Amino acid sequence: MTVAHLLKAVSRPLVLLGIATLLVIFLSYQIANSFQSNISGQEHYWIIVATVVGIIILLLLVVINFAVLFRQYRRGEIGSKLSLRLISVFLLLNLLPLFMVYFFAVQFLNKGIDSWFDVRVEQAIDDAVLLGETSLEAIKQDMIKEMSQHTDSISNVFSSAELARRLNEIAEKFDYSEITLLSNNGQILISSFNTDNSLLKNAPNFVALAQIRNGNTFAEIESVSEFSQQLKVITPVFSSNIGIPPRALQAVKPLPLRYAKLAQTVESAKKQYTQMQFAREPLRLSLILTLTLISLASLLLSNLASFYISRRIAKPLSVLASGTKEVAAGNLDTQLPVPSNDEIGILVSSFNDMTQQLSHARQLAHQSQSETEAQREYLETVLANLSSGVISINEELRLESCNPRASKILNIDLNNDIDSEIADLRYKYENLTPFFEAIYHAASKSMPNWQDERTVMGNKGKQFLIIQGTQLPHQQKSTVVVFDDVTNLIQAQKEAAWGEVARRLAHEIKNPLTPIQLSAERIKTKFFNQVDEKDQAILEKTTRTIVQQVEALKNMVSAFSDYAQAINVEQKPVNINLLLEDIAELHHGTLNNCQMTLDLDKKLPEIQSDADALRQVFNNLVLNAMQSMEDQKHSALTIISERHQEPSGDFITIKIIDLGPGIKPELRETLFDPYVSSKKKGSGLGLAIVKRITENLGGIVWAEENSPNGTQFIVRLPVEAS
Amino acid sequence: MRLTSENNISLKKKSFAKISLTILFVISLAFSITCSAKNPTRFSVINVTASASDKGIQTLSRFQLSLSTRAYDAIDHGVPVDIVLSYAEPKKRFWGTSYKTIDKKTFRLSRHVLSDNYQLHDSTAFQTHQFITIDEALKHISIFQIKNLDNISSTEIAVRVHLDTFNLPPQIRASAFFSGSWRHDSLWTVWNISS
Numbered sequence: 001m002t003v004a005h006l007l008k009a010v011s012r013p014l015v016l017l018g019i020a021t022l023l024v025i026f027l028s029y030q031i032a033n034s035f036q037s038n039i040s041g042q043e044h045y046w047i048i049v050a051t052v053v054g055i056i057i058l059l060l061l062v063v064i065n066f067a068v069l070f071r072q073y074r075r076g077e078i079g080s081k082l083s084l085r086l087i088s089v090f091l092l093l094n095l096l097p098l099f100m101v102y103f104f105a106v107q108f109l110n111k112g113i114d115s116w117f118d119v120r121v122e123q124a125i126d127d128a129v130l131l132g133e134t135s136l137e138a139i140k141q142d143m144i145k146e147m148s149q150h151t152d153s154i155s156n157v158f159s160s161a162e163l164a165r166r167l168n169e170i171a172e173k174f175d176y177s178e179i180t181l182l183s184n185n186g187q188i189l190i191s192s193f194n195t196d197n198s199l200l201k202n203a204p205n206f207v208a209l210a211q212i213r214n215g216n217t218f219a220e221i222e223s224v225s226e227f228s229q230q231l232k233v234i235t236p237v238f239s240s241n242i243g244i245p246p247r248a249l250q251a252v253k254p255l256p257l258r259y260a261k262l263a264q265t266v267e268s269a270k271k272q273y274t275q276m277q278f279a280r281e282p283l284r285l286s287l288i289l290t291l292t293l294i295s296l297a298s299l300l301l302s303n304l305a306s307f308y309i310s311r312r313i314a315k316p317l318s319v320l321a322s323g324t325k326e327v328a329a330g331n332l333d334t335q336l337p338v339p340s341n342d343e344i345g346i347l348v349s350s351f352n353d354m355t356q357q358l359s360h361a362r363q364l365a366h367q368s369q370s371e372t373e374a375q376r377e378y379l380e381t382v383l384a385n386l387s388s389g390v391i392s393i394n395e396e397l398r399l400e401s402c403n404p405r406a407s408k409i410l411n412i413d414l415n416n417d418i419d420s421e422i423a424d425l426r427y428k429y430e431n432l433t434p435f436f437e438a439i440y441h442a443a444s445k446s447m448p449n450w451q452d453e454r455t456v457m458g459n460k461g462k463q464f465l466i467i468q469g470t471q472l473p474h475q476q477k478s479t480v481v482v483f484d485d486v487t488n489l490i491q492a493q494k495e496a497a498w499g500e501v502a503r504r505l506a507h508e509i510k511n512p513l514t515p516i517q518l519s520a521e522r523i524k525t526k527f528f529n530q531v532d533e534k535d536q537a538i539l540e541k542t543t544r545t546i547v548q549q550v551e552a553l554k555n556m557v558s559a560f561s562d563y564a565q566a567i568n569v570e571q572k573p574v575n576i577n578l579l580l581e582d583i584a585e586l587h588h589g590t591l592n593n594c595q596m597t598l599d600l601d602k603k604l605p606e607i608q609s610d611a612d613a614l615r616q617v618f619n620n621l622v623l624n625a626m627q628s629m630e631d632q633k634h635s636a637l638t639i640i641s642e643r644h645q646e647p648s649g650d651f652i653t654i655k656i657i658d659l660g661p662g663i664k665p666e667l668r669e670t671l672f673d674p675y676v677s678s679k680k681k682g683s684g685l686g687l688a689i690v691k692r693i694t695e696n697l698g699g700i701v702w703a704e705e706n707s708p709n710g711t712q713f714i715v716r717l718p719v720e721a722s
Numbered sequence: 723m724r725l726t727s728e729n730n731i732s733l734k735k736k737s738f739a740k741i742s743l744t745i746l747f748v749i750s751l752a753f754s755i756t757c758s759a760k761n762p763t764r765f766s767v768i769n770v771t772a773s774a775s776d777k778g779i780q781t782l783s784r785f786q787l788s789l790s791t792r793a794y795d796a797i798d799h800g801v802p803v804d805i806v807l808s809y810a811e812p813k814k815r816f817w818g819t820s821y822k823t824i825d826k827k828t829f830r831l832s833r834h835v836l837s838d839n840y841q842l843h844d845s846t847a848f849q850t851h852q853f854i855t856i857d858e859a860l861k862h863i864s865i866f867q868i869k870n871l872d873n874i875s876s877t878e879i880a881v882r883v884h885l886d887t888f889n890l891p892p893q894i895r896a897s898a899f900f901s902g903s904w905r906h907d908s909l910w911t912v913w914n915i916s917s
């Protein structure tokens with residue numbers, strides 16, 4: 001294991017808490033033991049300092065943790081409420097027993113310390129001390145008496161040898177460990193000692209010397225060792241000889257061992273007792289302080305542990321909550337780390353499985369949605385480009401959807417009527433009533449498949465609609481209606497029928513006309529001279545009538561032939577304005593008092609078309625207009641050319657407007673059909689030919705009422721040939 | 723998507739901030755305690771005469787010693803107190819002056835119950851003196867303490883006298899450590915050595 005791994009392992013909260021706990025236990029043990037003398041003062045001091053510092057650190061950590069938790073709680077972070085609740089519970093659980101233990105420990109401590117001090121014990125010790133003091137005082141007084149005898153015996157002795165002899169005798173006789181004659185200033189003159197004693201050690205101090213100088217006796221009991229004491233007496237030695245300075249005699253006598261031991265015991269007991277008396281309050285305070293420190297350290301440590309435990313419990317839940325938020329926000333790929341193998345771990349694993357499955361389901365849904373979307377787009381494209389109109393009706397018989405073609409066929413914007421009831425549409429669009437009636441009728445009866453044909457009035461006349469309806473397979477009451485505008489088809493069929501009639505007429509009638517005409521002329525030639533004048537006149541009249549009628553029939557057949565004849569279109573650039581000017585010039589003055597006006601767009605482009613065919617179209621229309629105004633005193637003809645650029649294409653529109661009586665309502669639908677005419681003369685094929693040629697050139701023609709009176713025929717041609 | 727990495731970074735930052743704050747607080751606390759203990763209390767060094775001789779440096783010191791009421795009371799109750807004279811060689815460092823202790827002299831002052839005297843035991847000289855009063859014993863320490871010192875390379879000598887609370891009885895040690903009435907310290911005073 002590397003140092004980095006070791007540091008990482010040690011810096012984990014659990015390990016740190018463990019180390020801190022061990023330290024607190026160790027310090028508590030040491031601080032509790034520090035009242036015994038086997039721990040030095042220095043160690044004691046550093047144990048207290050370390051404990052206080054440790055408690056400060058723990059306190060700071062607790063405060064910081066509380067501050068962080070409080071901030072998280074105010075921010076409403078997930079898990080903070082749970083952490084706070086857990087910590088409060090832990091704190092309460094710790095605080096109550098700790099407080100009780102602390103309270104009773106303090107009580108016990110106080111009582112324990114107070115029980116050390118008993119009045120009887122104190123009195124006994126004091127009595128013992130007094131006894132000891134009295135006894136020692138008696139010994140001391142005895143020795144002082146002895147010393148006065150010794151001083152008398154040596155007061156007038158000045159010879160060193162004699163002094164030495166006497167002192168030796170005294171020492172030996174009275175069991176002195178030392179007897180010394182001192183000068184006035186404390187210098188040793190002669191000394192005699194029985195034990196291995198140091199002269200320096202027993203030298204009198206300045207207090208003793210001061211007393212001697214004052215002529216007093218100095219006596220004291222000294223401790224030599226733990227169980228040995230000695231009695232030291234110094235008395236002044238005055239000589240009867242005048243001029244001799246006083247000297248001092250010092251004697252040291254060890255106390256009997258039994259006395260010394262007893263004295264020492266009494267001394268020690270008294271010392272200990274007085275020390276304890278003095279130390280009573282400091283000791284009480286120290287013990288309470290120690291107890292408080294240990295309790296505080298335990299409380300703080302358990303509090304830190306509660307922080308750690310609550311975080312450990314709340315963290316997976318907060319991560320789980322964050323995960324659910326992510327999922328709620330749509331992030332189904334969220335995967336959470338599994339914190340442990342316990343129930344929370346199982347919960348997190350289940351969450352991960354759930355998000356995985358949700359993600360998979362969403363992918364499938366996306367895929368399915370994409371496919372549906374593609375199908376819908378495909379269907380919309382098909383419907384949009386379908387030549388048939390398609391509408392759908394829901395179970396409430398309301399319009400649900402429609403394709404663009406439906407609106408175009410019906411010349412209304414059906415999108416504005418989405419969700420409208422079909423029954424209402426019947427009355428909203430009166431011209432389309434048959435159409436909506438058919439749908440309503442079939443849909444209200446839930447007919448599975450039906451077909452109908454209806455004619456409605458469109459903007460350009462009658463429209464023939466073929467309608468088919470089908471109920472949707474999974475939505476029994478919803479119906480899809482498909483309808484087609486077959487007006488043009490019917491018209492084409494009609495025109496084809498008329499063409500066939502014309503062709504047959506031309507073929508069947510035209511052939512016998514020439515022999516009839518020739519035969520009539522031959523009859524006239526052969527029999528004219530053979531009959532009288534009266535019959536000649538009849539013959540002349542009848543043959544002329546036959547020839548004229550045959551000629552008329554020929555013209556009619558020719559017209560039919562023209563109508564039936566296939567038009568060969570030869571497309572070349574055609575200037576419409578020039579063509580219209582030619583037509584106007586051709587018919588100028590044909591009709592008296594007819595004012596002809598040309599309003600031509602000068603910027604009109606040339607178009608790819610057949611000039612001869614167009615000339616016939618415009619010629620027929622101008623002739624038609626003039627013929628409509630033949631009976632009028634004032635007539636006017638206006639020819640307009642315009643360009644129309646629309647999204648659907650670039651067109652040229654030519655309007656030929658007359659001020660005639662207008663189109664009769666009964667003819668409006670069949671105006672361009674063969675043999676439809678309001679005029680007395682004419683084949684009735686002019687407008688039919690106009691329509692046929694125009695449509696062959698890729699254009700359209702229609703008629704509108706002119707305001708205030710008259711009719712305008714409108715020809716619209718594409719600029720580019722189809 | 724993993725939610726752990728961002729949470730871990732945030733937690734590490736928070737832990738780092740916590741530890742930094744704690745260390746800062748403890749350092750500032752220690753600094754303030756150290757600064758507060760920098761004033762001499764009750765004991766002072768009045769004069770030190772240090773002179774070089776063949777046997778080394780001979781010092782003659784005089785002190786001003788006065789005990790607090792608490793200390794008087796303690797001695798009267800039989801608590802022995804140690805008064806320590808310390809001699810050191812001052813050395814200039816970049817943070818200030820360090821003192822390398824070269825010698826010590828300890829006096830233990832205690833009360834003798836049976837004789838009702840005060841004993842002053844000189845642990846260096848193995849001598850015990852008896853005094854009627856505590857002040858007499860203190861006077862004995864304060865006047866002309868002679869000390870011969872060897873192995874001094876510096877031209878200065880630092881002297882200090884203090885009451886050693888570490889050697890008080892365990893029962894009163896804890897309160898004495900942090901009580902001002904037990905603080906008796908002259909702190910180090912520096913004196914020149916005359917040749």
